[in-house]
Structures are given as structure tokens and as C-alpha cells.
Amino acid sequence: MNRNPHVAIVGATGAVGIEMIKTLEKRNFPVGKLTLLASARSVGKKLKLKEQEITVQELTKDSFKGIDIALFSAGGSISKEFAPAAVKAGCVVVDNSSYFRMDDTVPLVVPEINGADVKKHKGIIANPNCTTAITLMALYPLHQAFNVKRIFASSYQAVSGTGAKAIEELERQVGQIVAGKTVTKEVYPHQIAFNVLPHVDSFLPTGYTKEEMKMENEGRKIMHHASFRASVTCVRVPVYRAHSIAVSAEFEKPVSVESARLVLSKAPGLDLVDAPEKAEYPLPLYVAEKYNCQVGRLRMDCALDNGLCFWVAGDQLLKGAALNAVQIAEELIK
Amino acid sequence: MNRNPHVAIVGATGAVGIEMIKTLEKRNFPVGKLTLLASARSVGKKLKLKEQEITVQELTKDSFKGIDIALFSAGGSISKEFAPAAVKAGCVVVDNSSYFRMDDTVPLVVPEINGADVKKHKGIIANPNCTTAITLMALYPLHQAFNVKRIFASSYQAVSGTGAKAIEELERQVGQIVAGKTVTKEVYPHQIAFNVLPHVDSFLPTGYTKEEMKMENEGRKIMHHASFRASVTCVRVPVYRAHSIAVSAEFEKPVSVESARLVLSKAPGLDLVDAPEKAEYPLPLYVAEKYNCQVGRLRMDCALDNGLCFWVAGDQLLKGAALNAVQIAEELIK
Structure with a gap:
């Protein structure tokens, strides 16, 4: 994995997407490049990572070329439809929806508990339910x-x-x-x-x-x-x-x-x-x-x-x- | 017990006291007379039972002469101080505070559950905790x-x-x-x-x-x-x-x-x-x-x-x- 990965956020304008941008910034995550993806109605919105303004682009199955890590938080149906395309493009998906959580081939991880499970991924890692x-x-x-x-x-x-x-x-x-x-x-x-x-x-x-x-x-x-x-x-x-x-x-x-x-x-x-x-x-x-x-x-x-x-x-x-x-x-x- | 009892409400101006008056009215409780008692600062306030206006009187240990049933809802310290005086005056106390609830000589009653326990009272019956x-x-x-x-x-x-x-x-x-x-x-x-x-x-x-x-x-x-x-x-x-x-x-x-x-x-x-x-x-x-x-x-x-x-x-x-x-x-x- 690239030490300064190109990161994409899918569902960038949602409540969780916005927190993802803030969290990357606050934790000084070594973002090489940040791509913000969302549905057509949010395209053109501008969000900031540190001082850099980034324009939201439309999510399509071709969005993932060159992206190293995609953080998905746009609901289960979006994850179902687009995560496989992201994996195919060579991207590792961290999915916040419930869609893949109980899939035996997908690690479900809380880093403080089972961080080592991350290594077992085959392209998708699931983020657990909040409660x-x-x-x-x-x-x-x-x-x-x-x-x-x-x-x-x-x-x-x-x-x-x-x-x-x-x-x-x-x-x-x-x-x-x-x-x-x-x-x-x-x-x-x-x-x-x-x-x-x-x-x-x-x-x-x-x-x-x-x-x-x-x-x-x-x-x-x-x-x-x-x-x-x-x-x-x-x-x-x-x-x-x-x-x-x-x-x-x-x-x-x-x-x-x-x-x-x-x-x-x-x-x-x-x-x-x-x-x-x-x-x-x-x-x-x-x-x-x-x-x-x-x-x-x-x-x-x-x-x-x-x-x-x-x-x-x-x-x-x-x-x-x-x-x-x-x-x-x-x-x-x- | 008088079939048209003289009822007193102790703590008549509180959230529960007001509901007690409404409940007596709505359930057509055969109130012979209603006396409203509260602390000095509420004296003179007027509350209604059906069309009848009743003036709030100050609670003292002499308040209970001639009263058949006193519904207490003014906190444990008021119950501790005044319920024995009410009992002494021949009144049956129904106490909403926690003060007497665990006293072995005091029935603690939810009528749908242990209504028969009411008969065992020695002057005081406790109302349970709301939850x-x-x-x-x-x-x-x-x-x-x-x-x-x-x-x-x-x-x-x-x-x-x-x-x-x-x-x-x-x-x-x-x-x-x-x-x-x-x-x-x-x-x-x-x-x-x-x-x-x-x-x-x-x-x-x-x-x-x-x-x-x-x-x-x-x-x-x-x-x-x-x-x-x-x-x-x-x-x-x-x-x-x-x-x-x-x-x-x-x-x-x-x-x-x-x-x-x-x-x-x-x-x-x-x-x-x-x-x-x-x-x-x-x-x-x-x-x-x-x-x-x-x-x-x-x-x-x-x-x-x-x-x-x-x-x-x-x-x-x-x-x-x-x-x-x-x-x-x-x-x-x-």
C-alpha cells in the first residue's frame, strides 16, 4: 500500500462523509490526494481538506481508477453496487454500511479490538454498527x-x-x-x-x-x-x-x-x-x-x-x- | 369509612397534586368535601373541583381534623412530619413519597396487583415508585x-x-x-x-x-x-x-x-x-x-x-x- 495513498470518500456530503474529511485532517492522515464522490445532486459542491478546496464529483463505476483507499458511507445499496467496481480497480474499500459486515470473506474491524483482522481483507473491510x-x-x-x-x-x-x-x-x-x-x-x-x-x-x-x-x-x-x-x-x-x-x-x-x-x-x-x-x-x-x-x-x-x-x-x-x-x-x- | 369521604390533598399545587384533583373529578370519586393543603407560599391559590373553587390552605399538624382520606404528594420529609399527625386525627393517609414504602406495617399497593393489601393498613398506605x-x-x-x-x-x-x-x-x-x-x-x-x-x-x-x-x-x-x-x-x-x-x-x-x-x-x-x-x-x-x-x-x-x-x-x-x-x-x- 502507498504510504501517501490517494483516498476517495463515497458519500462525502453526508453527516459521516463530512466527519471523515475532518478526521483525516485532524489525525494528519498522510493523504496523497483526496477525491470526493457523491450522487449527482451533490456534484460541484466544494469541501475543504486543510486549506485545499475539493470539488465533489459524481460517483460512477469508473470513479476508482488510481485510488488506493475508498471510504464508503452512502448506504448499503451504494456499497453493494459500487464496492465491487472499486475493488476491481485495485482499491481497498472501508465500508461503513451493513451490507458486507457479516460476509465471511470481509473482516469487520474495530482497530482497538481486532485490528489484526485488517490484514485478512480481500479488498473490502467493514466498519461495524455504531451502537x-x-x-x-x-x-x-x-x-x-x-x-x-x-x-x-x-x-x-x-x-x-x-x-x-x-x-x-x-x-x-x-x-x-x-x-x-x-x-x-x-x-x-x-x-x-x-x-x-x-x-x-x-x-x-x-x-x-x-x-x-x-x-x-x-x-x-x-x-x-x-x-x-x-x-x-x-x-x-x-x-x-x-x-x-x-x-x-x-x-x-x-x-x-x-x-x-x-x-x-x-x-x-x-x-x-x-x-x-x-x-x-x-x-x-x-x-x-x-x-x-x-x-x-x-x-x-x-x-x-x-x-x-x-x-x-x-x-x-x-x-x-x-x-x-x-x-x-x-x-x-x- | 364514610362513603362520601372528606378528602385532603397535601401538596395540592404540585404536578401530582393537580393531577389528583383532576383524577378525583374524572373518575367521579364521591368526594364529600375537598381540602387542599400546601406550604405557606401556595396559601390562597384557588383550584377547581368540577365547578367548585377551593382555596389552598396552609398545611399544619392541625389540618386533619374531620378528614377521612389524605392524599400526600409533597415529598418524603413532609410525609414523615405530617402523616403521623393525620393518622392520629383518624385520617387514612395514601402517601406518594418513598418514606413509608418499605415499612413492614405499611401496605404498598398497586390496586390491579395487590389491592387486597389495602385492608391491612394501620393508617398509612404507600403509593409505589412510578417506574x-x-x-x-x-x-x-x-x-x-x-x-x-x-x-x-x-x-x-x-x-x-x-x-x-x-x-x-x-x-x-x-x-x-x-x-x-x-x-x-x-x-x-x-x-x-x-x-x-x-x-x-x-x-x-x-x-x-x-x-x-x-x-x-x-x-x-x-x-x-x-x-x-x-x-x-x-x-x-x-x-x-x-x-x-x-x-x-x-x-x-x-x-x-x-x-x-x-x-x-x-x-x-x-x-x-x-x-x-x-x-x-x-x-x-x-x-x-x-x-x-x-x-x-x-x-x-x-x-x-x-x-x-x-x-x-x-x-x-x-x-x-x-x-x-x-x-x-x-x-x-x-
Whole structure:
């Protein structure tokens, strides 16, 4: 791999695409050249990498000639259609959609957990689901120390996880309510302002949403832990940015709050924020725009004989998407 | 007990007190006379029961002469100080605070679950914690059918659970943010607008909040189920009214979604709202101001061998407070 790779961002004008550009810049990723790709309606828009202005080009199957790494974040159908063309052109794809995640030939990577899996790629590397990635940032270090058997988790997911239109929807609905006007809906099936929706992604015949099943399925693959079990409820909340997850985790080896605290305080990409007596615990409002996830509210689980409760929060546009993708690109050029 | 009792409301001008007056009126409770009591600063305010205007009087230890039933909702310290005086004056106290709930001589009652316990009172009957009451409205019918062993629960609690000042705080912060002004805090330790706080009630040395422990402690007493276990995370969310709870429940007897649905569809005070394919599930925005709680999102639990996941929502000012108190008063005059 070129040490100063030509990088393309597919879906450059979306909420995650914009964060990808910022993250390449902030982390001083050695970009040789940056190509910004998007659908026809965004062509001609100009975005900046450092002081350099870059014009968005239309995504076609011929877009990938000479590109070394393509970061895709334009939804599963775009990944399905264009990632194979990119691979054919000799490009390595880091895909943020769910489309390739469970494909046995595609590594699914959180660099702090299974960074070595990057090397096994055959052209495509998948970026995990945001809620899963953030949860695993705290769960995996505990798993290494105490062997996790299963978790029970409930999420508090920000609207920016749905995209830029959902951010606008929450802003618009709040404005309508403050002005005493009728609330309009375009993105979510129900009002999201001053409400919570137990509905993220689409429903499966089992009654779970696809989003809820990602924790168990992607968690098994990322942690290399085939018997990991996860019972999850995913809920959208009127927060702009950063997801939070309440977790009960059962372990094989004896666990204590003290031993868990020691493990988590040394975990990469994670900050321990756990001083409830001073009202210090992870909050989506404060973790927004931070690279590190935060974990706190550590306590022994009341309903498990050897379990811990904790609360983890992280910026899902960063660790759940753009940051993780750039970290994978960093592994590629190592 | 007088069939047309003289009723007093202690804390009449608070968020719950106002709902108590409305609930007495809407349910045609046979109020002989209504006395409204509050602290000195609310004295002289006028509130209406049907067409009758009633002036708020100052709460003193002499306030209870001739009163048959006193509904207390003015916080634990007021209950501690004034409930014994009310009992001494021959009044039956229905107390909404947590102060007497775990007292062995005080019944803790959800009428649909353990209404018969009302008869055991010695002057005081306690109204349970709102999150506990709403959760048990769905859990108890399932327990009767399948014997619950333990639950894992995460709450999404509305600001009105904290009181009228917290409603004002959310409104004020939203207005400040929309206007681009600095956000001010008076009630919560952190901004609640566009944020979620894993902090409801105060922290115990174990790392749990008092609120989180109420589910297990009060649940055991209400369900007469001493071995019931509950692992709970309580979270305040920027919703004005109605709490929601995500629950994983393990049972002794074999459970299925179909059998659970049948049980829940017949449960008193509960509506089954469970058609995810039509985006129909309980939502705090829609359950607000309703007497019945709602349950949905029924599915087999992924991490339990014999468990169910469900999502329950209810108006915590009603079933979690005012309605439940009036229902207890109805039991008293039966």
C-alpha cells in the first residue's frame, strides 16, 4: 500500500462523509490526494481538506481508477453496487454500511479490538454498527479480563445516526413546538422531539429490529466469540449527537467493580468517567465530537451472580463511523 | 369509612397534586368535601373541583381534623412530619413519597396487583415508585402466568417525574438553545435538553441510585415475591410526560410471545400496542394523560433461555402517582 495513498470518500456530503474529511485532517492522515464522490445532486459542491478546496464529483463505476483507499458511507445499496467496481480497480474499500459486515470473506474491524483482522481483507473491510462499536469499546477489555458470556443492553441513540435529514427533523419539530405550530414528520414514523422511539432500523419477523441483532452478530465476529449472547433494545432519543448504552454483562471469571475499573482505566480509546458522587458519568452531550468513548456507572449487577452494570457513551459519527474508518485506513498503511 | 369521604390533598399545587384533583373529578370519586393543603407560599391559590373553587390552605399538624382520606404528594420529609399527625386525627393517609414504602406495617399497593393489601393498613398506605408501578403493570400478569425470576430493565423517564420545576427547566433550556443563548441549570446537575442523564434520585455507596433499587425492593413487596431480582438503570430523558421501560424478563414456566400476548391482552389497566410492522408500539408522547399503561415490542429474549423482552410505557403522573393514589382511595371506600 502507498504510504501517501490517494483516498476517495463515497458519500462525502453526508453527516459521516463530512466527519471523515475532518478526521483525516485532524489525525494528519498522510493523504496523497483526496477525491470526493457523491450522487449527482451533490456534484460541484466544494469541501475543504486543510486549506485545499475539493470539488465533489459524481460517483460512477469508473470513479476508482488510481485510488488506493475508498471510504464508503452512502448506504448499503451504494456499497453493494459500487464496492465491487472499486475493488476491481485495485482499491481497498472501508465500508461503513451493513451490507458486507457479516460476509465471511470481509473482516469487520474495530482497530482497538481486532485490528489484526485488517490484514485478512480481500479488498473490502467493514466498519461495524455504531451502537455495537461503542458498546464493545468498554465490553471487550472486560471480556479479555473476565470472559463475557452475555449482555442485556438498552440504547439511547442520537438522531445524527440516521443522517443529516434527521438532525433537521429534530430541529424543525422543536421549532414548530416552541412556536405552537403543527409538528411535521418526514424521517421518523413518529414525532422525535420530546419523545423516544423504540424503533431503530427495520423490524424482523422475530420482533427484533435489524439494529438490535447487530450487537450479537457483529459482536461475535469482532470479538471472535461465537457463543456471545446479546439481548438488546434500541431506542432513538431526541439527542443530536452521541449514543449511550446501558449494559448488564455476565462473566465467567469472577469480576468486581475494582478489578473492572482497573481494566477499563487502561483500555485504549476509552475514558473512565465514574464519580457519581460528583455527578460525573458519561453524557452524550459531553462526549460528542470526542474520539474516545466514555464508560461509567460501574456497579455489581443485582440480577446476575457474576455480572457488572455499566453505562457507555460515544460519538457515533466518530467511533461509530468516521473515526473507526480512518483508523482502519491507518492500519492499512502501517 | 364514610362513603362520601372528606378528602385532603397535601401538596395540592404540585404536578401530582393537580393531577389528583383532576383524577378525583374524572373518575367521579364521591368526594364529600375537598381540602387542599400546601406550604405557606401556595396559601390562597384557588383550584377547581368540577365547578367548585377551593382555596389552598396552609398545611399544619392541625389540618386533619374531620378528614377521612389524605392524599400526600409533597415529598418524603413532609410525609414523615405530617402523616403521623393525620393518622392520629383518624385520617387514612395514601402517601406518594418513598418514606413509608418499605415499612413492614405499611401496605404498598398497586390496586390491579395487590389491592387486597389495602385492608391491612394501620393508617398509612404507600403509593409505589412510578417506574416500578408502570413496569409491574406489564410484569405482574406475566408473573402470574409464568413466574418471573429476574428482570434487566432500563428506563426512559420524563422530566415531570421530578416535578413542575423540571418541566420549566426543559422548556427554558430548549428556548435558550433555539435562541442561541447560554443554557442555565437549576434542577438537574447537567443540561437535560438534547441530552440523557443516567442519574435519577441520589446515589448509594453501591453505585446504584435509590431509584434503581426501588424496582427490586418495591417489586418484591407488591408482588409478594421475596426472591424477585431486578437489575435496573434509570435514565432521565428530555420527554415532558410519561416514562418508558425496556425490560428483559426471565421466567420459570415456559413462555412464548403468543402466550404472553394472550395474558397481556387481558390484563387490567394495560393496553397491548404491538404491531411493529405498522410502527405501532408504546410511545411516551401518546400514552401521556392516559390511565392505562401500554406494552409492546414483545419478543423472545436472545440472552435468556426462557425469557421475554418487552417495552412498557405509562403516564407516571397518573398510574405512577395520582391515578394509583385515587384507585387506593376507591379501594378504601368499597
